Amino acid sequence: MASLIRRHLNSYVPFIAQVAVGRREALSVFGNDYPTPDGTGVRDYIHVMDLVEGHLAAMQVLASRRGVGIWNLGTGRGYSVLEMIKAFEKASGRPVPYRIEPRREGDIAECWADPTLAREAFDWQAQPRAGRHAHRYLALAAAESQRVPGYLTLRQPCGGFNDSAKRWQALR
Numbered sequence: 461m462a463s464l465i466r467r468h469l470n471s472y473v474p475f476i477a478q479v480a481v482g483r484r485e486a487l488s489v490f491g492n493d494y495p496t497p498d499g500t501g502v503r504d505y506i507h508v509m510d511l512v513e514g515h516l517a518a519m520q521v522l523a524s525r526r527g528v529g530i531w532n533l534g535t536g537r538g539y540s541v542l543e544m545i546k547a548f549e550k551a552s553g554r555p556v557p558y559r560i561e562p563r564r565e566g567d568i569a570e571c572w573a574d575p576t577l578a579r580e581a582f583d584w585q586a587q588p589r590a591g592r593h594a595h596r597y598l599a600l601a602a603a604e605s606q607r608v609p610g611y612l613t614l615r616q617p618c619g620g621f622n623d624s625a626k627r628w629q630a631l632r
């Protein structure tokens with residue numbers, strides 16, 4: 461039986477979106493003294509839809525092969541924390557407040573995935589686009605901000621990206 465075991469890496473992007481739409485007051489940036497271009501940590505931020513497509517491509521290939529393998533689903537390009545924050549500021553047209561805080565224990569300066577094996581095995585490739593993350597996650601955070609705990613306040617069902625983006629614009 462083909463099985464896929466996944467371990468996800470970072471989870472910071474939704475927090476940036478939540479600050480950008482006003483659901484959280486400010487971001488904490490853990491360290492600005494790393495040996496990176498702007499001093500903040502660099503990570504490989506893959507778009508969720510690229511990740512979905514990567515999983516589907518992997519499952520199709522794994523269905524007809526035996527053995528075990530490890531493949532990185534990443535873009536192969538790192539963005540710094542400040543680059544991601546700037547992408548969200550550009551997408552939202554508003555400042556995203558942040559506080560520089562001490563380094564988080566255990567964090568490394570930079571890491572990104574080498575997706576070469578996945579490209580070869582599954583004929584799959586992700587696109588490194590900070591702006592694409594920003595628009596998509598802003599829309600999701602905006603839709604979320606229309607909820608109150610346990611009660612969905614939307615008068616109509618959530619639609620696609622354009623719908624959410626319009627609702628978010630209306631909230632501003």
Ligand SMILES: O=c1ccn([C@@H]2O[C@H](COP(=O)(O)OP(=O)(O)O[C@H]3O[C@H](CO)[C@H](O)[C@H](O)[C@H]3O)[C@@H](O)[C@H]2O)c(=O)[nH]1
Pocket residue numbers: 468469470471472473475487488489490491500501502503541564567
């Ligand atoms: O509030 C935050 C959260 C994160 N970051 C920074 O944002 C980047 C991404 O942080 P994530 O926690 O989203 O991702 P990491 O890749 O650093 O860490 C993840 O992968 C690690 C192993 O690679 C561990 O599993 C860890 O628990 C998991 O969160 C890092 O530079 C981190 O310092 C901040 O500045 N502020």
